[in-house]
Amino acid sequence: IMQISQLAGFLADVLLVALSFFLCMWLKPGVNTSYLSDYFPSFLLFLLIWTWISYYLKKYRFSDYAEWKDVVRTVLLSNSIIFLLITGIMYLVQVFHYSRFIVLGTVGVSTVAEMITGAIVFMVRETGVKHENGVIRGLLNGISMAQKQKVRIAHLKRLPGKDNLEARIDYLKNEIGEEAFNFVEHYAAIDSPDTLIISTVTRFTIDAQVQPQFECILNVNRVNDIRYINKFFEAVNTRLPVGGIFIDFVETKNMRKKRILNKYPFGINYIYYALDFIVKRVLPKFNLTKKIYFLLTRGENRVLSQAETYGRLYSCGFEILDEKIIGSNLYFIAIKVKQPAYPENPTYGPLVVLERIGKEGKPIKVFKMRTMHPYAEYLQDYVYKKDGLQDGGKFKDDFRVTTLGKIMRSFWIDELPMVINLIKGDLKLFGVRPLSKQYFKLYSTELQELRNKYKPGLIPPFYVDYPKTLDEIIESELRYLKAYERHPFQTDWIYFWKALFNIMFKRYRSK
DSSP states (O other): OOOHHHHHHHHHHHHHHHHHHHHHHHHHHTTOOOOOOOOOHHHHHHHHHHHHHHHHTTTOOOOSSSSSSHHHHHHHHHHHHHHHHHHHHHHHHHOOOOOOOHHHHHHHHHHHHHHOOOOHHHHHHHHHHHHOOOOHHHHHHHSSSHHHHHHHHHHHHHOOOTTTHHHHHHHHHHHHHHHHHHHHHTTTTTTTTEEEEOOOOSSHHHHHHHSSSSSSEEEEEEEGSSSHHHHHHHHHHTTTTTEEEEEEEBHHHHHHHHHHHHHHHHTTHHHHHHHHIIIIIIIIGGGHHHHHHHHTTTTTTTBBHHHHHHHHHHTTTEEEEEEEEEEEEEEEEEEEEOOOOOOOOOOOSSEEEEEEEEEEEEEEEEEEEEBBBBBBBGGGGHHHHHHHHTTTSSSOOOOOOOOHHHHHHTTTTTGGGHHHHHHHHHEESSOOOOHHHHHHHTHHHHHHHHHHHHHHEEEEEHHHHHHHHHHHHHHHHHHHHHHHHOHHHHHHHHHHHHHHHHHHOOOOOOO
């Protein structure tokens, strides 16, 4: 239900868009009296889409904005999506009268008018706060910026005190619901002073706590709205002892897709989902567009996969203790097991660099095309403990692999960059596959010692014997390495042609 302030914003926006439309129609060259009747049906569709997207992206919720630049980001993001959606519909359907000058002009003029109106509203609101909040103004005089921020947080983000159990319980139930509360209370001692209950998307709230450590930290804001996710998880890690509990929730990309497709009418839902995927899933992957994405969205309402969320947690020193899907969110209970890994350059783009074990047990950097979600490399222990291995020695039901990744693996597209390692001398053409530490420790001591004597290979003996189980893989690699010890060139020559024949004619594939 719209609040009064939102309704006022909605009506003001409709008026601004209508005035912008009539202005652009008046300025259009060759104007004639039939324009109004010709373009009125298309304007109604335009206005419907405009207000629908604006409401969904919370453009009218001025009370939620902390700074005027938040208004600018929201207006630019929503109006860009509106323009792309409207032009796409007009080009595809071609039913309504359509003028690029009028559509682009209306969007441009309305955008400027909205930002000016937002600035005026924001300044009026800030002036009111200064006059009404004399206590806060007095407290802020003569202290540092960091201290000012702490005072504002304490004033604006008050949660029920530790000594008021009933209020804390009511607060949690109102924020996350009865079912989620019943799930988290098994792990969080709600009445304990060592349980920190917060509602935040910034690490500053964690760092500003006076108490140095807690046994449990429970955040009732979803991970999707945290901009610097790793920094936030690292801050939580520093405030917990080993064995401490961290509780939060995330809307995964699959849940998001289901929500969007179910929420909107057929056709519009897929258009919206495609735009949402491009803006919030593709743009953050590339250095050139990542800055634009964060400028527009501040990282809020980010699309996150389960694999990326859990991978970030594991890289920051946590392990998943329990998890449960409640509504459209995945709630997780994480336990601190170590200090964060602090990865300097985590891979996020299409090309990844993975650490593998090379000759003499030395680590090598292997280049591959991305087939898994970001940070998935940190989840090998989690996936192995949860699902084990399937035929062929790969992890069973590996949710870390993307849909595109499965296709790339079927045609070895993901392994093409490994030619760089072949040229560098890290790999030879045929040999055992370079392994991660997780896979390597599953092998027998004898095989580990043999593997360390020689370089790994680009094409493994897997395609010669096609083993099904881990024991068969170990036996296959032992057989190859012992033969290679006796006759290196001859063994690789025979194995190479056998593997090539099996790949081309028997359709051997690695999943």
